[in-house]
Amino acid sequence: MIKKAIEPTGDVCVKFTQDELIELNINEGDKFSIKECDDGILLQKFEKIELDISEWDRSVLEMLIIDSCEKDISINEIIIDIISKFIKNQNTH
Secondary structure (H helix, E strand, O other): OOOOOOOOOOOOOOOOOHHHHHHOOOOOOOOEEEEEEOOEEEEEEOOOOOOOHHHOOHHHHHHHHHHHHHHOOOHHHHHHHHHHHHHHHHHHO
């Protein structure tokens, strides 16, 4: 575990050394969720998953397209929202 001090820059900014980036496997463009815990924050790196939508039922694909058009957001965002809700639901049971 690495502890860092938050620097007052007007924005929230956490700086890592090159060695810390290598140790934590952090690359440019990586995204994180932020959780408050006890006396600090926890940065959790988002992991990528690959989905093969060619195996999905046509009705599911149509639902994704309709939802995307109605909400004016990408299908990727629709899928992320569905997966996030599923994970949240699984964690509460």
